[in-house]
Amino acid sequence: MNDKLRSETWDVAIIGGGPAGLSAAITLKKAGINNIVVLDRENEAGGVPRHCGHPPFGIREFGRILTGPAYAKRIAETARQLNIEIALQSSVTSLKPEGKLSILRPEGEIELQAKRVLIATGTRETPRSARFVSGGRPLGICNTGALQAMVYLKNTIPFKRPVVIGTEIVSFSALFTCKRAGIKPVALLEEESKASVFWPIQYSAGILGVSLYRQTGIVEILGKERVTGVRVSDGNGQERLIECDGVLFTGKFVPEAGLVHMSHLKSDPATGAPILDQYGRCSDKAYYAAGNIIKNPVKVAGTCWQNGKIAATKIEKDLAGQLD
Numbered sequence: 644m645n646d647k648l649r650s651e652t653w654d655v656a657i658i659g660g661g662p663a664g665l666s667a668a669i670t671l672k673k674a675g676i677n678n679i680v681v682l683d684r685e686n687e688a689g690g691v692p693r694h695c696g697h698p699p700f701g702i703r704e705f706g707r708i709l710t711g712p713a714y715a716k717r718i719a720e721t722a723r724q725l726n727i728e729i730a731l732q733s734s735v736t737s738l739k740p741e742g743k744l745s746i747l748r749p750e751g752e753i754e755l756q757a758k759r760v761l762i763a764t765g766t767r768e769t770p771r772s773a774r775f776v777s778g779g780r781p782l783g784i785c786n787t788g789a790l791q792a793m794v795y796l797k798n799t800i801p802f803k804r805p806v807v808i809g810t811e812i813v814s815f816s817a818l819f820t821c822k823r824a825g826i827k828p829v830a831l832l833e834e835e836s837k838a839s840v841f842w843p844i845q846y847s848a849g850i851l852g853v854s855l856y857r858q859t860g861i862v863e864i865l866g867k868e869r870v871t872g873v874r875v876s877d878g879n880g881q882e883r884l885i886e887c888d889g890v891l892f893t894g895k896f897v898p899e900a901g902l903v904h905m906s907h908l909k910s911d912p913a914t915g916a917p918i919l920d921q922y923g924r925c926s927d928k929a930y931y932a933a934g935n936i937i938k939n940p941v942k943v944a945g946t947c948w949q950n951g952k953i954a955a956t957k958i959e960k961d962l963a964g965q966l967d
């Protein structure tokens with residue numbers, strides 16, 4: 644694979660084999676552009692839905708309701724049936740002018756050249772380190788993405804009685820993951836006076852037996868080896884302790900844009916996402932971006948799928964010299 648990756652000048656290299664990247668690859672292939680490679684750092688293609696073991700996915704794309712893993716499998720298989728080259732365990736480490744990429748593979752680092760590159764690296768939740776919560780680094784602290792990967796892909800759990808921070812839609816997805824894994828969260832904390840989700844959804848916390856504390860923020864994580872509790876503060880500055888064995892930070896999504904930030908491409912200082920023109924092109928016209936990396940706030944898989952398709956049609960025109 645290394646020799647092939649290196650020797651070809653690819654028409655299009657797509658970074659990220661999630662819904663946006665795969666939909667772009669499928670659209671390009673169906674339009675007759677054969678020389679495409681999808682690069683993903685994971686062992687399997689499919690993106691975030693691979694570890695979202697719940698519905699609903701796929702309504703817009705396949706007209707039916709699928710779980711995340713079934714959806715991820717289906718989109719990856721669709722790409723494979725079209726003989727699209729998918730290079731797994733391939734972490735793109737730098738973006739260079741005019742479509743040159745550095746890639747780290749198990750065998751070592753290689754460089755690849757593409758006429759056009761689509762960046763579809765998605766988003767990630769804000770980790771504990773960027774939330775300025777004091778305390779040590781005991782075991783039992785993670786994000787929803789990590790929890791779901793452990794539960795659905797590795798069949799293990801990081802804690803049994805965590806405190807869950809945040810009330811975005813993903814926070815409730817995390818509560819359902821906990822239920823499925825036999826984890827019993829002791830509290831759901833929201834700093835604001837209202838939950839972030841549309842109101843009926845917040846009641847699912849009560850249905851799952853988890854108390855929602857509004858106007859309550861986490862101040863400190865306690866514990867040396869493993870989390871033993873958290874110190875929280877309410878809107879009046881009143882502090883108290885909650886005993887728990889883990890902390891689950893949810894939501895506050897930010898674009899997975901480290902690559903863009905380190906590159907020559909112009910990015911939005913507020914979000915880190917690449918700045919695009921009306922065609923979805925970056926400041927270096929060899930580069931495009933699509934999917935959740937450019938969606939703020941983050942969108943569902945069907946929207947990213949659609950967005951990947953639109954980017955592919957622009958790239959197709961561009962390669963044919965039909966884009967202004």
Ligand SMILES: Cc1cc2nc3c(=O)[nH]c(=O)nc-3n(C[C@H](O)[C@H](O)[C@H](O)COP(=O)(O)OP(=O)(O)OC[C@H]3O[C@@H](n4cnc5c(N)ncnc54)[C@H](O)[C@@H]3O)c2cc1C
Binds near residue numbers: 700
């Ligand atoms: C917990 C959770 C629950 C969700 N539930 C739902 C739901 O029920 N229904 C729904 O429709 N949507 C849901 N979503 C949203 C949905 O998962 C996203 O909208 C969708 O996955 C975004 O697609 P994407 O292609 O933009 O990015 P992603 O799916 O994030 O894919 C990005 C890909 O890029 C790869 N990548 C990143 N950086 C690099 C690099 N440097 N080199 C190589 N590869 C790289 C990653 O490995 C990944 O495979 C959920 C999301 C989360 C986090």
